[in-house]
Amino acid sequence: MTEKLIQNVIVAMQDSLTDEQLQKLENVLAINLHGMEVREECTQLVTSERHWERILKLYIASKRLENCAESTLLAYNRCITLLFQGINKKIHEITTNDLRYYLAIYQEQRKISLAYLETLRHNISGFFSWATDEGYINRNPARRLKRVKVPQKIKKPYTAEEREHLKDVAKTERDVAIMELLYSTAGRIGEVVALNRDDVDFVNREIIIYGQKGKKERKVYLTEGCVYHLKKYLESRDDNNQALFVRGRKPYNRLGRQAIQDMLRKLGAEAGVHAHPHKFRRTLLTDAGARGVPLQEIQAYAGHAKSDTTMLYVSVKQESVKASFMRLIA
Template sequence: MTGSAIDEVVQRYLDHLTVEKGAAVNTVSSYRRDLVRYSRFLAQAGRSTLTAVTESDVREFLVALRRGDRDGGVAPLADSSVARTLVAARGFHKFAAAEGIVPEDVAHTVRPPKPARRLPKALAIDEVEAILEAAGAPDHPRALRDRAMLELLYSCGARISEVTALDVDDIDTEHRAVILRGKGGKERVVPVGRPAIAALEAYLVRGRPTLAKRANPALFLNVRGGRLSRQSAWQVLAEAAERAGVNKDVSPHTLRHSFATHLLDGGADVRVVQELLGHSSVTTTQVYTLVTVNTMREVYATAHPRAR
């Protein structure tokens, strides 16, 4: 069995996925495509049997996927596609070891590449203001609610789940503060700007009483008097962005990103921003400093007389 050709073991593994694991047809087809590519790579490396394959071969395969072959017309794969292909190769080697086809799993320590860290995309201040202004007619209960919610999202840099979970008692309009409950139920007190407080007071006085069909501690209510859901809050923002003419992918997290970026652009210390966002580590917050560095580079390149 140790001398089995690689293609034969690949077929056995695919049969195992189909019959014993009950994998979907599309899944098996994807694995087949990835493993055919893997077996061709091994053949080119002179590996005719699976026992001849080493951990170094698996790692070289990853390098080849990311590098591509310009002469052969093979484009390099994105990290996500490399990771998917490695999953197939690792599963294949694990199966071969479990079946006794090879003495050990040479791929179990090989890890996929870490995905590139995407920088948050912050809105310009005038875009945020346009979205807030586009929340709706000022005298309609739902519009008052929407404006208050969007103002609060941006004023506090809160997660959408934190805002929809708020109760009326969590807002302190006198001291302009709000209690947010983050991941793991960890509470933090965050200051609230005057425009957000004004919008909240207008909603509490003229909007929420109309929406409250029954006793409910929730701050933001839907038209039936229940707590507003995250999905509905998301839709409120999307519609406001569309009315404002902001032709970008805008989500509640976009306002959170914008909050952090605008604070750092204004000179705020990264550790203060960390506390406001409720990040357990400053490392998580430091991604926003990369955004502001990029912005500074752009300004420098266009404004400094001797930048080029």
């Protein structure tokens, strides 16, 4: 009855509220009406076998066999662990309302975006679908969790001026080389930090990247500017670490993803540019599309399994749309 009441209210208000307002309303109703149908709930810690932990380990193992990236597996593990700790019930006792309540509380307390809320819903649904298929539970409580409607926002790439400005304010040759490599290879940050010196073929201006997603190798290429700054950076080093990028002080350990993210954030603040590693990937793919590189080739260069994924990255520049319209239609 509680679920029906919530849905009736949402349906009645959907023409008057935005998607975000509807989500907020559903959260408020789920929070305030939670527990009204069943007055007694198990609130004591489950300390016996912690059956869900064993099932979660098996789930993560199954996803590892599917070649999921380690970063993805960590995200799955954290998401499901927080879920069970928050709901605090045995796996077979969890209901759809429990999941709705958990997601609503999570969003209200942590002020997460709708996009992240949908990611959590997707991860939770994936786990319970697998647990049902494998016979660990008789019914899937996540089956009736509806997808979160996420407003589509165009994520803009860097302009040529922004990229130049970032290089102008860079403190070291290493930082410039990192930015040039991120752009030239369209590499994910995890792929870039894993590179070693001998991975770079300066003669043919190419690198073999071992993809994080799908774990497939792909060949990417280096611009003249990337080659120049990489050589200049490597020639300035006097350490023996085989890592392509290292920290600036002894013991010159491999540079990690967090260090690169922090570096770009600081440069971006100084340059007045919203800067992060993945934006270089988007920029290269957008530039490739604008200069006539076929979508299939861009897809292969990016290491995407589906062209739909590539299309999410390749922004269509409005100037190109106008030029094509004026040439072909007007």
